[in-house]
Amino acid sequence: MLSELKILDQHGKQFIPDIRKAEIPMPFRGLPIINESTVDGNELKSFCPVGAISAEPVSIDLGKCVFCGDCAHAFPNKIKFTNDHKIAANTREALIVKEGSDQPIQLNPDKVREEIKGIFGGSLKLRQVSAGGDNSAEMELGACGNVNFDMGRFGIEFVASPRHADGVVVTGPISKNMAGALRICFDAIPEPKLFILAGTDAISGGIFTDSPALDRSILDKHKVDLYVPGNPPHPLTFVNGILDLIRSK
Amino acid sequence: MSTATNSSVQTVNGFSTSIDKIPVLSYGHFQQKADEYNKRPGAHCVTYYACAVDNGYQFFACFADDETHELEIVSHQLINKKAELLALTKEVPSFHGYEREMAENFGIKFLWHPWPKPLRFPHDATHGLKISQYPFYRIDSEDLHEVGVGPIHAGVIEPGHFRFICNGETVLHLEIQLGWQHRGIEKLMLNKPNLLQKNILAESITGDTAIGHGLAFAQLMEGLAGIEVSGRLELERSIALELERIAVHTGDLSAMCTDVAYQFGSSVFGALRTPIVNYTQSWCGNRFGKGLIRVSGSYYPFNDVLKSRLLALLDEFIERFETIADRTFDLDSVFRRFDDIGTITEKQVRQFGGVGMVARMAGIKRDVRWSHPSSGYKQVPYEPEVLTTGDVMARALLRRREIEKSIDYLRDLIHKWDDVKEIELEKPRRSIKLQSNAFNLSMTEGWRGEICHSAITDKNGDIINYKIKDPSFHNWMGLGLALRDLEISDFPINNKSFDLSYCGHDL
Numbered sequence: 001m002l003s004e005l006k007i008l009d010q011h012g013k014q015f016i017p018d019i020r021k022a023e024i025p026m027p028f029r030g031l032p033i034i035n036e037s038t039v040d041g042n043e044l045k046s047f048c049p050v051g052a053i054s055a056e057p058v059s060i061d062l063g064k065c066v067f068c069g070d071c072a073h074a075f076p077n078k079i080k081f082t083n084d085h086k087i088a089a090n091t092r093e094a095l096i097v098k099e100g101s102d103q104p105i106q107l108n109p110d111k112v113r114e115e116i117k118g119i120f121g122g123s124l125k126l127r128q129v130s131a132g133g134d135n136s137a138e139m140e141l142g143a144c145g146n147v148n149f150d151m152g153r154f155g156i157e158f159v160a161s162p163r164h165a166d167g168v169v170v171t172g173p174i175s176k177n178m179a180g181a182l183r184i185c186f187d188a189i190p191e192p193k194l195f196i197l198a199g200t201d202a203i204s205g206g207i208f209t210d211s212p213a214l215d216r217s218i219l220d221k222h223k224v225d226l227y228v229p230g231n232p233p234h235p236l237t238f239v240n241g242i243l244d245l246i247r248s249k
Numbered sequence: 250m251s252t253a254t255n256s257s258v259q260t261v262n263g264f265s266t267s268i269d270k271i272p273v274l275s276y277g278h279f280q281q282k283a284d285e286y287n288k289r290p291g292a293h294c295v296t297y298y299a300c301a302v303d304n305g306y307q308f309f310a311c312f313a314d315d316e317t318h319e320l321e322i323v324s325h326q327l328i329n330k331k332a333e334l335l336a337l338t339k340e341v342p343s344f345h346g347y348e349r350e351m352a353e354n355f356g357i358k359f360l361w362h363p364w365p366k367p368l369r370f371p372h373d374a375t376h377g378l379k380i381s382q383y384p385f386y387r388i389d390s391e392d393l394h395e396v397g398v399g400p401i402h403a404g405v406i407e408p409g410h411f412r413f414i415c416n417g418e419t420v421l422h423l424e425i426q427l428g429w430q431h432r433g434i435e436k437l438m439l440n441k442p443n444l445l446q447k448n449i450l451a452e453s454i455t456g457d458t459a460i461g462h463g464l465a466f467a468q469l470m471e472g473l474a475g476i477e478v479s480g481r482l483e484l485e486r487s488i489a490l491e492l493e494r495i496a497v498h499t500g501d502l503s504a505m506c507t508d509v510a511y512q513f514g515s516s517v518f519g520a521l522r523t524p525i526v527n528y529t530q531s532w533c534g535n536r537f538g539k540g541l542i543r544v545s546g547s548y549y550p551f552n553d554v555l556k557s558r559l560l561a562l563l564d565e566f567i568e569r570f571e572t573i574a575d576r577t578f579d580l581d582s583v584f585r586r587f588d589d590i591g592t593i594t595e596k597q598v599r600q601f602g603g604v605g606m607v608a609r610m611a612g613i614k615r616d617v618r619w620s621h622p623s624s625g626y627k628q629v630p631y632e633p634e635v636l637t638t639g640d641v642m643a644r645a646l647l648r649r650r651e652i653e654k655s656i657d658y659l660r661d662l663i664h665k666w667d668d669v670k671e672i673e674l675e676k677p678r679r680s681i682k683l684q685s686n687a688f689n690l691s692m693t694e695g696w697r698g699e700i701c702h703s704a705i706t707d708k709n710g711d712i713i714n715y716k717i718k719d720p721s722f723h724n725w726m727g728l729g730l731a732l733r734d735l736e737i738s739d740f741p742i743n744n745k746s747f748d749l750s751y752c753g754h755d756l
Contacts, residue, residue: 003576007517010569014520027534027549049446066449068540073548073676081534128405132432134752135407136456136537139500142405146519160403175755177370177380177429178408181400207449210440213372213433231539232456 014147019154019239024083028234029067031084032060034099039078047074050200050207062087062095062105062229063203088228088241095203095227107226107241109248115192116225120166120246123155126196127165127189131182132214133172137199137232141169149235156242162186167194167225171232173201173208179215186218194245198228198238206231260311260320262621263468265475265689268705271309271324279325280337282312287341291316293602293615296690296701297347299355300714305329306355309703311690315620322688327357336362343602346722352376369428369755373436383426385412392416396737400429407751415737423732423740425725430755438715444470444544444680451702452539454717455753459535460486460493461695462719462753463542465702468623469691473706474681476545480628481672485551487625488559488662489529489541491655494696496525498648499570501748505645506577508742509586517573521566528562531555543677550674556663563656574649587642591731591743594639601726605698607747610647611639617694624693629661644746683710697721697750719753 016022024030041055048071052064058078060071072079087105089095090112094105130138144151145158159165162185174182186195200206205214228241260266274282286292297310305328312321327334336359338345348359349368356375359365370380387395393416400408410426434454438447451466452459464486471478500522506514526536533541533549541549577583595612597603608615616633618626634650636643683706690703698720705714728747732740 003572004513007513007569007572007576010572011517011520014523025531028530029534029540049441049443049449067535068445068449069534069548070445070540070677129401130405130407130430132430132752133407134453134456135750136459136539138405138407139457140536143523146523147516148520148523158405172430173432175429175431176372177431177755178400180381181408181429185401201453207441207446207453208432208437211372211433211437213431231535232537234536 015150016148019149019236020243022236024085024234024236026083028083028085029069029081030237031087031105032065032072032079032081032097033102034058034060034079034097036100037078039075044071044075044078047071050209058099060097061204062097063092063227064200064206064209065229066200066206066231085234085237086240087230088226088233088237088244090226090245092224092227095229107244107248112245112248113192113223113225116194118249119192120194124167124242124246125157125159125165126167126169126194127162127185128158128169128171129178129182129185131170131172131178132175132208133199133201137171137201137230140232140235141171141198141238144235144239149239151239151242154239154243156239162188163190165189165193167196169196169198170202171198173205173211173214174216174218176213176215179218183218186222194225195222196226196228197224198233200229200231203227203229258322260322260690262320262617262623263472263689263691265472265684265687266322268686268688271322271688273307274323274325276325276334279310279323280335282323283310283337283341283344286312287343289314293604294341294343294347295320295692295699296703296716296718297344298703298714298716299351299357300705301355306357309688309705311703313621315615318620320621320690322690333358333360335360338362338364342600343723367428369431371431372433380428385426386414386422386424388414388421393421409751411740413732413737413740418736418738420732420735420737420740423729425729427725427751427754430752432752432756434756435715435717439712444678448543452542454756455719455750456537456539457497457750458493458695458697458700458719458753460489460538460542461693461700462702462717463538464490464624465691465693465700467542467544468693469689469702469704470544470681470683472689472691473683473687473704475684476678476681478545479669479672479674481666481669482547482674483624484628484662484666484669485547486542487629488551488659488666489538490624490693490695491659491662492525492529493538495652495655496522496529497696498652499525501745502574502577502645502648504745504748505641505742506583508745509583511577511580511583514573514577514583521570521573524562524566528559531558544681546675546677548677551666553670556666560660560663563659567653567656570652578646578649584642586742587645588640590641590739591735591746592638592640593727593731595637597730598639598727601730602723603727604723605694605720606644606647606651607698607720607724607727609633610636610643612637615699617692617699621692623691625662625665629658629665631658641742641746683712685710695720697748698724717756719750721749721754724749725754
C-alpha cells in the first residue's frame with residue numbers, strides 16, 4: 001500500500017485537464033499552411049510520395065497526406081506544417097488545404113446526418129477494426145483511453161462486441177483479406193451507427209493506394225461520418241474530432 | 250546467372266555483394282549446408298527466398314553465426330519453373346515459413362513438406378485459395394472441441410485468427426492463421442519508383458517499429474549505393490532505435506498488467522510510455538519516429554538541447570519505472586500469473602528459429618546489436634541480456650532488464666555523440682544510383698528482434714527483388730507452442746507477452 005502511495009506521488013496528475021485546448025509542441029506536423037508565393041507547381045506536385053499535392057492552385061489533401069513533411073523541407077518558403085492538430089472533418093472536401101488559406105479545418109454541422117445528431121453526446125461506444133493497419137493508428141486509438149487522454153471522461157469507449165457499439169472506427173487501407181470481416185462487423189452494429197475512418201491509410205489508402213491487395217468497396221456503400229487524418233492520427237485529433245461530431249447541433 | 254565456383258561468400262551486415270560472387274550450390278550441397286548450420290548452436294538462417302530469373306529461379310540464403318559474427322551467403326538454382334524440390338523443413342523446421350512462402354508466391358512444390366499450408370494469402374497467390382479456405386488441423390474426436398477467435402479481436406489490435414483444439418479447459422493445439430493484414434508491400438517496393446515512397450513504405454511495414462524497419466531499409470539502400478554515412482548519423486539512429494524499444498517495452502508491461510488484472514500497474518506503465526513517445530515527437534514530429542530515418546542523412550539532427558532534455562527524461566523515467574517495476578514483480582497475484590506459464594524451451598526456440606526477445610528469454614544469446622552490429626552499435630559495443638526460463642515471467646522480466654539496459658546504453662551513445670556532434674549531417678538524398686547485379690542484406694535489432702531487409706538489383710541497378718523479414722515471421726510459432734497444455738484462459742497473457750506483429754508478418 002505504501003509503495004502504491006509513493007508511486008502515485010511520483011506520478012502526480014497525469015491527465016490532460018482540457019482536451020479541447022491542449023496543444024502539441026512543434027515540430028509536430030498538423031495542419032499545413034501554404035502561402036501564395038510562386039513555385040514550380042509541377043515540381044512540388046511530383047515531389048509528394050502519395051499524390052496529395054495538386055498544382056494551380058497549390059493544395060494538399062490531408063486525406064492523402066502521410067505527413068512525412070518532406071515537401072516542407074524541400075519548399076520551406078511555400079509550405080509550413082503547423083502544430084494545429086484539429087484536422088478531423090466530416091466531409092472529404094474539408095480536408096483539402098488550399099494555398100493562401102489560413103482557415104482551420106472544421107466539421108460542418110449541416111452535413112451531420114439527422115439520425116445521428118445529438119444522440120451520442122453523452123455516451124459513445126465504438127468498435128475498432130484494423131484492416132491492414134500498421135499498428136501505429138491502432139496504438140494511438142488505444143492511447144485515447146489511457147490516463148493521459150482519458151476519453152472515457154466523455155463517455156467515449158472502445159468495446160469488444162459490435163452489438164454493443166454505436167459505430168465502427170476503421171484503420172488501415174482495407175486489405176482484401178479483411179474486407180469481408182469488416183463488412184460483417186459493420187452490419188452487426190445496430191442502427192443508427194457511425195462510420196469513422198482513422199488515419200490516412202483508411203481515408204485514401206495512403207502509401208498503399210494502388211496496391212492490388214486492397215478492397216475498399218465498403219466505402220461505396222456507406223457514408224463516412226468522420227475522417228480523422230494523420231499517420232497515425234494523434235489521440236488529440238481523434239478525441240477532438242469525435243467530440244465535434246457527437247456534440248454538433 | 251552466376252558462374253562462381255567457390256563454395257562460400259562471407260558478407261557484413263549492410264554491405265552489398267556482387268551477384269556473380271555468390272556461389273551457386275547444387276541442391277544437395279545446399280541441403281548439407283542448411284543442415285550443418287542447423288546443428289551449430291550459435292547459428293541460424295537469417296533469410297531464404299527465391300528470385301525469378303530468366304527461365305527459372307535463383308534461391309538466396311544467408312546463414313548467421315552469432316558467436317563468430319559471420320554471415321555467409323549461398324544460392325542454388327532451379328532452371329525449370331515446373332520443377333520440384335525436396336522440402337528441407339523436415340530436417341530444419343525453421344525453414345517451414347520460407348518454404349511455405351516460396352510455394353505460395355511462385356508455385357514451387359516442396360515435396361514432403363510436413364505443413365504445406367498457405368502463409369498469408371497474397372492477392373496473387375498461386376494456390377488460388379481465399380483466406381476463408383484455410384485448411385485447419387483437425388482432430389476427429391467427440392471428446393474434444395474447437396474454439397475459433399478472430400480475425401477481429403476484443404481489443405484495439407490487429408487481426409489474426411486463432412484456432413484452439415481443447416480438451417475441456419486445456420489447450421492441446423493452437424494454430425495461428427495470418428494473412429489478414431496483407432497489403433502487398435514487397436511488390437509495392439518494386440513498383441513505387443522513388444526513394445521517398447519506398448522509405449515511407451518501410452516505415453509502414455509495422456508502424457510500431459518505424460525506426461527498426463526504416464533503419465533496415467536505409468542501411469540496405471546505402472549499402473547498394475555505396476554510401477558511407479557519418480559516425481554522428483549512425484549514433485543518432487541508434488538513439489532513436491533504443492527510444493523505440495523503451496517505449497514499446499514499457500507499453501507492453503502495461504498491457505501485461507492489464508491481462509493479469511493489475512489495473513494500477515497497467516495505468517502507471519501506460520503513463521510512463523507517454524513521455525518517451527512524446528520525446529520522439531519533439532525530436533522529429535511523430536510519436537512513432539516516422540520521418541526520422543531517411544537515406545544518407547536526416548532532416549532532424551540531434552542537438553544539445555535535445556540531448557539535455559533526453560538525459561533529464563531518462564533520469565526521471567528510470568526513477569519512476571523502478572518503483573512501479575519493483576512493486577509489480579513483488580506482487581504475489583502477478584507472480585502467480587507470470588511464473589511457469591507458457592514455457593517454451595531453448596530447444597524449441599532453436600527449432601523454429603526464434604529471434605530477438607523470444608530467443609533471449611529462452612537462453613539463446615541472439616541479438617543483432619551484438620552479433621552483427623551496424624550504425625551506433627559498431628561504435629559502442631552492446632552486450633545482450635539473456636534469461637533462461639522461457640515463460641511469461643521471462644518475457645516480462647526481459648522487458649524490464651532491456652529497458653534498464655537501454656537507458657544506460659543511451660547514456661553511452663550520447664556520450665559518444667558529444668565527440669562527433671560537430672560533424673555536419675547531410676540532408677536526405679532524394680534519389681540514388683544503385684550498384685548493378687548486386688545483392689545486399691541489412692539487419693537491425695528492433696524491439697521484437699531481428700529485422701532483415703534484402704534486395705537484388707539487375708544490370709541497370711534497378712531493384713528486381715525486395716525481401717522483408719520481420720521477427721514475427723519466425724516467432725509466431727513460439728506462441729502456438731507456448732499454449733500447449735495451458736488453460737485457454739491463459740491465452741491473452743501469453744499473446745501479450747509475445748506481442749508479435751500481424752502486419753509485419755503479412756506484409
